[in-house]
Amino acid sequence: MTTFHELGLDPRVIQSLSNMGFEEATPIQAEALPVGLSGNDLIGQAQTGTGKTAAFGIPLIEKADPSLDSIQGIVITPTRELAVQVAEELNKIGQHKGIRTLPVYGGQDIERQIRSLKKRPQLIAGTPGRLLDHLRRRTIRTDQVVMTVLDEADEMLNMGFIEDIEAILAQFPDERQTLLFSATMPEQIRQLAVRFMNNPQTIRVKAKEMTMPRIRQQFLEVPQRHKFDILCRLLDIQSPELAIIFGRTKKRVDELAEGLNKRGYSAEGIHGDLTQARRDTVMRQFRDGMIDILVATDVAARGLDISGVTHVYNFDIPQDPESYVHRIGRTGRAGNDGLAITFITSREIGHLRTIERLTKKRMERLPIPSMDAAMEGQQRLAMDKLSGLVKEGGYQPYKTLAEELLEETDSVTLLSAALKLLTKEPDTTPVRITEDSGSSFGKKGGGGGRFRKGGGGGGGGYKRPRSSGHKGGHHSGNRRRQHRSQ
Numbered sequence: 029m030t031t032f033h034e035l036g037l038d039p040r041v042i043q044s045l046s047n048m049g050f051e052e053a054t055p056i057q058a059e060a061l062p063v064g065l066s067g068n069d070l071i072g073q074a075q076t077g078t079g080k081t082a083a084f085g086i087p088l089i090e091k092a093d094p095s096l097d098s099i100q101g102i103v104i105t106p107t108r109e110l111a112v113q114v115a116e117e118l119n120k121i122g123q124h125k126g127i128r129t130l131p132v133y134g135g136q137d138i139e140r141q142i143r144s145l146k147k148r149p150q151l152i153a154g155t156p157g158r159l160l161d162h163l164r165r166r167t168i169r170t171d172q173v174v175m176t177v178l179d180e181a182d183e184m185l186n187m188g189f190i191e192d193i194e195a196i197l198a199q200f201p202d203e204r205q206t207l208l209f210s211a212t213m214p215e216q217i218r219q220l221a222v223r224f225m226n227n228p229q230t231i232r233v234k235a236k237e238m239t240m241p242r243i244r245q246q247f248l249e250v251p252q253r254h255k256f257d258i259l260c261r262l263l264d265i266q267s268p269e270l271a272i273i274f275g276r277t278k279k280r281v282d283e284l285a286e287g288l289n290k291r292g293y294s295a296e297g298i299h300g301d302l303t304q305a306r307r308d309t310v311m312r313q314f315r316d317g318m319i320d321i322l323v324a325t326d327v328a329a330r331g332l333d334i335s336g337v338t339h340v341y342n343f344d345i346p347q348d349p350e351s352y353v354h355r356i357g358r359t360g361r362a363g364n365d366g367l368a369i370t371f372i373t374s375r376e377i378g379h380l381r382t383i384e385r386l387t388k389k390r391m392e393r394l395p396i397p398s399m400d401a402a403m404e405g406q407q408r409l410a411m412d413k414l415s416g417l418v419k420e421g422g423y424q425p426y427k428t429l430a431e432e433l434l435e436e437t438d439s440v441t442l443l444s445a446a447l448k449l450l451t452k453e454p455d456t457t458p459v460r461i462t463e464d465s466g467s468s469f470g471k472k473g474g475g476g477g478r479f480r481k482g483g484g485g486g487g488g489g490y491k492r493p494r495s496s497g498h499k500g501g502h503h504s505g506n507r508r509r510q511h512r513s514q
């Protein structure tokens with residue numbers, strides 16, 4: 029066990045960490061911090077939910093000088109929600125040292141960000157598109173940047189982001205330190221990354237499996253047309269505290285969220301076509317437990333740290349095996365248990381095995397739950413609610429009414445009626461979920477193809493771009509949009 033004291037951190041940082049309830053370093057923090065603090069470039073890989081944010085956040089705050097009013101560190105994240113979440117965690121870590129982090133991301137008024145930049149934050153957490161906007165406008169200066177972090181680095185270096193990342197990094201001083209972190213790091217990405225880093229050290233936290241052992245992983249083989257009904261039966265049986273349901277497309281997410289609401293579940297959808305304000309509202313409702321179910325595309329697959337997520341359902345099996353690791357990693361975080369269930373059609377069993385080869389963990393096959401099991405699940409829930417209230421008390425004002433009822437009807441009949449009222453009986457309201465043309469796995473050229481061959485600009489090799497001012501890398505609008513539409 030390594031405590032933060034043993035790592036020789038600034039006492040003000042230790043004070044902030046202790047306020048956050050961080051007493052001992054997690055494995056990735058214990059291994060990565062000495063390297064990060066030494067000034068070395070670093071590629072850090074550790075399972076989901078094991079504290080990678082603080083593993084890069086602490087060196088950033090240790091290096092930042094509160095007396096300087098220049099931007100000294102920049103974290104780049106693949107999604108807006110992650111930029112906001114990372115900024116929040118860095119602000120907590122930097123609180124006593126007076127290091128401030130500003131999130132900059134698309135969908136938020138850029139003038140408002142420019143005003144916030146005038147308050148001279150020392151650190152920035154941002155998404156590539158908006159960072160580039162600020163770099164072009166020169167509202168973010170990078171001449172004092174001493175450390176850059178790519179969070180979810182393998183995602184940041186795949187086809188959709190690589191040109192933006194190149195264009196951004198070209199702006200930073202060559203002597204800066206670069207840290208990359210992710211729960212997954214495909215070898216070709218690691219090789220690509222090495223080419224623009226200074227002799228990086230790779231730290232991979234040893235683990236038998238790539239996914240967290242405390243996440244129970246199961247799958248169900250179901251024909252497409254029955255998936256939604258079976259999902260509802262599972263929800264009735266398992267009554268998840270907080271659940272995330274992943275769908276492959278935005279349309280799927282909309283249909284699922286609408287269908288679940290039609291059947292009485294409290295669910296909201298989130299994807300890239302929503303306004304940022306709407307995305308913020310839905311995330312806040314879910315974090316506050318005002319809704320039990322978040323239906324999402326892969327926009328919510330990586331990094332989001334929402335405490336209390338007990339269940340993850342892959343309504344559609346993810347195209348990328350790595351995406352599976354990140355999706356189920358929304359549960360089973362910081363030492364908690366979690367349950368992940370993936371729906372597959374018979375054609376997707378091969379893809380499921382591909383995922384198991386990546387995670388080195390076999391998924392249990394779940395039998396198709398029956399309607400009776402769903403009914404029983406809800407009846408049990410009603411019974412628990414009733415006995416819970418008996419224990420809690422507070423039913424006194426109803427005793428007279430109960431006695432009045434008992435004059436006419438026997439207690440068992442009355443209780444059965446009460447239980448029926450309390451039971452959300454499986455709802456079979458017809459819901460249409462458009463059958464998608466089915467996964468492209470197993471078809472010729474299906475899946476994969478997401479990594480750029482040979483990396484960066486031009487032919488074979490990716491050269492660390494010289495930091496000679498912004499080359500204004502060309503961005504094909506639709507590609508940018510494609511990523512923003514996540």
Ligand SMILES: Nc1ncnc2c1ncn2[C@@H]1O[C@H](COP(=O)(O)OP(=O)(O)OP(=O)(O)O)[C@@H](O)[C@H]1O
Pocket residue numbers: 049050051052053054057074075076077078079080081082210211330331332333357358361362
């Ligand atoms: N040393 C620590 N002690 C206690 N809790 C910690 C510690 N470090 C991080 N945490 C908590 O663990 C949770 C997961 O941390 P974090 O989000 O950084 O994980 P991660 O490795 O980045 O996960 P992912 O791969 O999903 O992005 C957070 O709630 C964080 O506050």
Ligand SMILES: [Mg+2]
Pocket residue numbers: 080081179331
């Ligand atoms: Mg993370």
